[in-house]
Structure formats: structure tokens, C-alpha cells
Amino acid sequence: MLLELADVHVHYGKIAAIRGLSLEVGEGEIVTLIGANGAGKTTTLKTVSGLRPLSRGRIVFDGRDISRMPGHKRVLAGIGQSPEGRGVFPGMTVADNLAMGAYARRGDTSKELAEVYELFPRLAERKDQLGGTMSGGEQQMLAIGRALMARPKVLLLDEPSMGLAPMLVQQIFSIIVEINRRGTTVLLVEQNAAQALQVAHRAYVLETGRIVKSAPAADLLDDPQVRAAYLGGAADAPITADPE
């Protein structure tokens, strides 16, 4: 396993956000973590990338225990993240944002830059535009591209579809598949469960800080419980029933 979380607990003050979470991501996989608002999806990613300390449990990455490793060192270890809300540097140009992505690395980064521009031609067109003045979709592309600049072994994506038009969502998801096809492992956190389950190999369902279900993604697409809770089956019922 490339990434392994074992019995991880995370607290905000006295409130437990993650309560004994265990999950595994194998090399070359796309694994998705779905769940409702506040289930602990973002916290899980932040704990993996080192932005949140864990109060119990263990994170093993690439054979090393990284539970206590500071966040900025995990980048060099091979963990890249496109954070919640994209986290684009608003006052830096697209090119400078991408350069920041390679901040921890020394040496030539032109190969990665060319690859990012090839994946996202839109970014190449807007090299000199300030990050803060771009549209939501472009910012999402920039956030993913920036994470790729560090040549991560695993790419953590936090709600890449948030706030995007349906067409853009399609585009972002097909790029995620392409990134994975080129050899990067992906851990994807999504509220848009239908989309996420279509591109992922495996999936975990998170509820109030615990994994309640784990299965191949295709199976969950057909799972009646998951359909009802996350794919808009039963959730739509009260609204459609209303007029009568």
C-alpha cells in the first residue's frame, strides 16, 4: 500500500472530527472518499498532508510512518494536495503559482511545467494573469497543476468540482483520470458522489468521522443505501412529493 491510515483520530479542541478512521490507497489507484458535509472528508485530507495534527493513530506513506512529519516535508516525501477552496495564491500570476508548486524542489522544473501546460492548455494561455482574477474552473486547474509541479506520488484532491459548472466538472474529472493514467495515485474527496464513483476504482463512505462502508466504486453506484443517501435517490423524494 502506498498510503495507509490506521485508527486515526483528529480533534478540534475537544470535538472529535475523525474517530478511528482506517483506509488504504494502493499505488496507481483512484480512491474516493464520499460523505456529507461535516463528515470529516476535508479533515482527513488535511491530516494526510500535515495541516492538522492527529491525536491518535498512524499514517504510513511509502513505507514510512509520517504521522509526526511536518506538512512542508511531506511534499518532498511525495504527497501533493489541491486544497479545499483551491488555495490559489491570488496575487501571483499563473506562472508564479506553478513555480511555487515546485518550491521545495531544486533543479530544473521545465519538464513538469510543460506537462502541466499540456494537461491544462488554458493555463498556458493565461500565464501572466493573476491567480485571484481567474474563474473558479481555471483556479481549480491551477491548483491541480500547481500540486503536480512537485511530482507527487499521491495527489490529494479536495472537492475539485465545488462551485463549477457541469461542463467544467466533466472536464476536471476527465483530467483526473488522465493524471492517474500517467502514473499518479489519486485520493479524491467529493460531495459529488455520482461523478467521483464513476472515475474511482475504490470508494470509502465517511459518516461523522468514521468509515461506514468500503467497496469497489462500481458496486457503490448500485448500492441502494448509498444511492439513497448520496446519489439523490431518496433525498429528492420530499421535494417531488411536495406539490401533491
Next chain:
Amino acid sequence: MSGARADKGGSVSWLTRARAALRGVREWWDSASGPVRWSVYLLLIVGAVLLPADAVGNVMSPDSNWADLLFFPIGGYILLAIGLNVVVGQAGLLDLGYVAFFAIGGYTMAILGEKVGWSFWEILPVGIVVAALSGVILGAPTLRLRGDYLAIVTLGFGEIIRITARNTPAIGGPNGISGIPHPPTLTDWSIPDVEPFTSLGLGGLAPFEYGVLDARPYYYLMLAAIIVAIVFVVRLNRSRVGRAWAAIREDEDAAELMGVPTFKFKLAAFAIGAAIGGSAGVLYGAQVTSLNPAHFEFMVSALILAAVVLGGAGNLPGVILGAFIVAWLPERFRELKDYRMLFFGLALVLMMALRPEGLLPSRRRKAELEEGTGGMGGLGAGVAGPDGDPHEVKAEVAG
């Protein structure tokens, strides 16, 4: 009614014109070549050297000694603002107790000069190091906090330093320390009393002789310190350190995700800002010969922060202009007697209302402000690093 409206229209078009002119200057500057830039720098330095001339003083401060004002508060505030700008404008950390480092520099000069008997030139590096160390000591436990929490802690630190000084009899308590030695004279060479210096009022001035009455040599000393600080800060800002600060200011979490050791760089910003504040303190102590805790009230922290924000945090020319205005306006309004602080406040409010991003903001700063990040902290709850105690920070909203 219609008169008022016409008046308003007039002032708006005046503002637009001023903005366009500013943009023109900026574009010209961006495209200016190396030699052109160096000539401008040289002209600015020559201008600063000629600034104490009588003709300038008569216009700028008819009511008080212009050279005194140029040394402090004007020069002193500019140096302090350059230092605070490293912390607030470049790294985006809100420091409300910056006066503490000024006080530490001043007291280092006073104690080592008056009690130990060292000379100014020996004390200057010591004062800078002591201030930088105190910056690290303050920063190490507190820089895990963000935004308003950090502001509160730094505010407390500023008060602690002042109150400690007031309650420590060994350093004079509330009476402070007097008899601080002036810097030794470097050379008694004086500017020849011939034209054009005579009509400028600079004839016969010995610029490197530090006496009791003439503040001009001290002003030149301050000017030298300001130039050194500017060169240092600009070079730093163009390096990897500057890029790291910019990233931290714009999005601290994202910076950490890029592999920037955010804590280390925040600490460095604190130490460098403190060092510059300390140097201003040493210079100040060496001129005033006597200082006490009342010189280091919270008001100084607030004014320097106002200077940085008013001028355009992060943009050095703006910060210098802001410091100049904050230091000079209350003196210029002296003829208004008791009302002068009222007018000073009014001027500040007006300037912030008309140009909320500062008088000379950097373009980048504008983009950051529109995004609602950058500088002054995110005003959000603190987030601990992976090695921090999860219980020491307040809860934040997370998905």
C-alpha cells in the same frame, strides 16, 4: 444641493486624474532601464540629504525645528515602518506590539551606553541582535496563532515590555535612564560655508559631529540606516525568502502544502522586523540622551501600523510615504493647537475612505484584497501544525 453635487463630481475627476498619473508613473518605472533607475535612486538620496535645508523647513514645519522632526518622528517612523512592513506587509502577520522592539533597542543603548560605558558604534550591532532575539523569543511560542489571536498576543508583549521597564528600578523605573552618551564624532569636517550651501542653510554644518543642539547629523545617521534597511529588505524580498513570505501572506495552508516551512519563515520575518525596530531604538536613544517608558506607549505601535496600512502594506515607497505622513501631519497641524489630533484622525479616515488599499498599494496587494486574503491575518481561527498540540487552538469549521 446642486452645488454640493458639482463639488463632489469635481473631486472625483480629480481623483481619477491622480490615479491615472500614478499609473503612468508606475508603467514608466516598470519599463525603466537599469541606469535610469539608478539615477532616480541617486536623485532621491541627494534630495534626502538636502531635506534639512531651511527653505524646506519653513514650508514643512513653520512651528517647530524641522531638523528635529526629520530625525524623529519622521526618520524614526520611516525606519520603524520599513521594519514593521516586513512583518505585516510581506509576511502578512499582524503585530500590534511593534513598539516593544523599538524600546528594546532604545534601552540597550541606554543601559550599555550610560551604565556600562560602551560607545554607540559598539552598541548598535548588540542592540540589533538583542532585538532580533527578542523577536524570536516572542515569535516561537506565538506564531502558531493566526490573525487576530496573534495580534492580541503581540499587543500584550508590547505592554509587558513597557510595564516591565517602568517597574524595574535598576533601569530607572518610570524615570527611565538619562545621560545616554551621544555617538562619538566621526570627523569634524564641515560643509564649506559657500553658495549654494549658505542659502540652503547647510553651510558650516558638520554632518558627522554628534552634538547636543544640532539634529541634522543624527538625521543623516538615520538616513544611512534607512538606506541600508531598504537595500536589505528589497534584496530579501526578491529572494526565495520573499517568495515564501508572499505565499504565507496569501494562503498559509497552501504555502505549507508547497513545501514552505511556514513557521520558520514567519519567525524569520519577526526577527528581521524586530532587528530593524531595534536599530531605530538605538539611534533614538543615542540622540535623546534620556528615555523613559512613556516614550514607548501603545500609540507608537498603532501609528507605525497606521503608516504601513495607510501607505500600502507590502509596497516600500508607499510605506515610506505613509510613515512620513503619519509623522509629519500632527506637527504640521500644530497651529490648530488642541484640535490637531482631531484633524490628524480626520485626515487618516479620509485617506482610508478614498484609498482603502493604501496610498501606493502594490498591484499584487490589490488582487489579494479582492480575494479577501493577505496581510492582517485571515482573521480566522488558528490552525496547529502537525507537531502542535491539538488542544491549544480554537475549533475551526471543517468538512
